Amino acid sequence: DQQVKQNSPSLSVQEGRISILNCDYTNSMFDYFLWYKKYPAEGPTFLISISSIKDKNEDGRFTVFLNKSAKHLSLHIVPSQPGDSAVYFCAAKGGTFGNEKLTFGTGTRLTIIP
Amino acid sequence: DADVTQTPRNRITKTGKRIMLECSQTKGHDRMYWYRQDPGLGLRLIYYSFDVKDINKGEISDGYSVSRQAQAKFSLSLESAIPNQTALYFCATSDLGTSGSIDTQYFGPGTRLTVL
Numbered sequence: 001d002q003q004v005k006q007n008s009p010s011l012s013v014q015e016g017r018i019s020i021l022n023c024d025y026t027n028s029m030f031d032y033f034l035w036y037k038k039y040p041a042e043g044p045t046f047l048i049s050i051s052s053i054k055d056k057n058e059d060g061r062f063t064v065f066l067n068k069s070a071k072h073l074s075l076h077i078v079p080s081q082p083g084d085s086a087v088y089f090c091a092a093k094g095g096t097f098g099n100e101k102l103t104f105g106t107g108t109r110l111t112i113i114p
Numbered sequence: 115d116a117d118v119t120q121t122p123r124n125r126i127t128k129t130g131k132r133i134m135l136e137c138s139q140t141k142g143h144d145r146m147y148w149y150r151q152d153p154g155l156g157l158r159l160i161y162y163s164f165d166v167k168d169i170n171k172g173e174i175s176d177g178y179s180v181s182r183q184a185q186a187k188f189s190l191s192l193e194s195a196i197p198n199q200t201a202l203y204f205c206a207t208s209d210l211g212t213s214g215s216i217d218t219q220y221f222g223p224g225t226r227l228t229v230l
Contacts, residue, residue: 006156009154034218036221041223041224042223042224043118043204043206043221043222043223043224044157044204044221045221046218046219046220049218089156089157091157099164099170101159101162101172102159102219104149104156104157104158105156106154106155106156107156
């Protein structure tokens with residue numbers, strides 16, 4: 001049972017435009033959501049996170065929005081740059097106290113077209 | 115220097131062979147994890163360890179074992195490799211994360227394992 005889903009395997013966006021990556025989850029007990037970025041031949045790197053008690057978190061060109069009623073979050077990148085081309089993983093943190101783990105989505109490959 | 119290192123970076127082996135993947139970290143973190151990445155399946159947790167004396171199974175632990183030799187070292191073994199264990203394997207570390215706080219994980223560069 002996939003608790004965290006990224007339904008778009010790939011996305012292409014023109015340089016300078018907005019990229020919107022989406023993620024859906026099923027477990028209402030998740031308390032944090034994170035986005036990771038992965039380049040080829042490298043490990044994923046942390047990008048941005050949001051607490052379940054917030055609905056928006058912004059860091060430079062990156063903004064994450066959380067809609068708890070819809071169990072949906074999205075990552076907005078604006079303006080998109082060629083260096084943003086990568087695979088993006090959504091992750092959710094949950095579990096019993098002292099045993100929290102991350103559950104990852106399947107990833108979305110973002111390609112920025114110059 | 116990389117904070118989380120994995121060896122080897124690439125390995126090709128045959129069915130039935132025993133394989134060990136190693137992970138070392140200099141971040142001083144207590145928690146370490148092993149994941150595998152498969153196309154279309156994202157990152158799936160194999161095993162995790164919250165300190166040297168703690169080992170826990172993840173969602174796909176069958177066919178794997180681990181050893182936490184020290185705070186800084188966490189090894190993953192495939193006792194008898196099979197072709198469907200062909201994947202990209204990642205080690206990760208994190209600080210002790212309590213409920214209500216972020217438990218940001220830091221990943222190594224990955225090991226690409228091919229089982230023929």
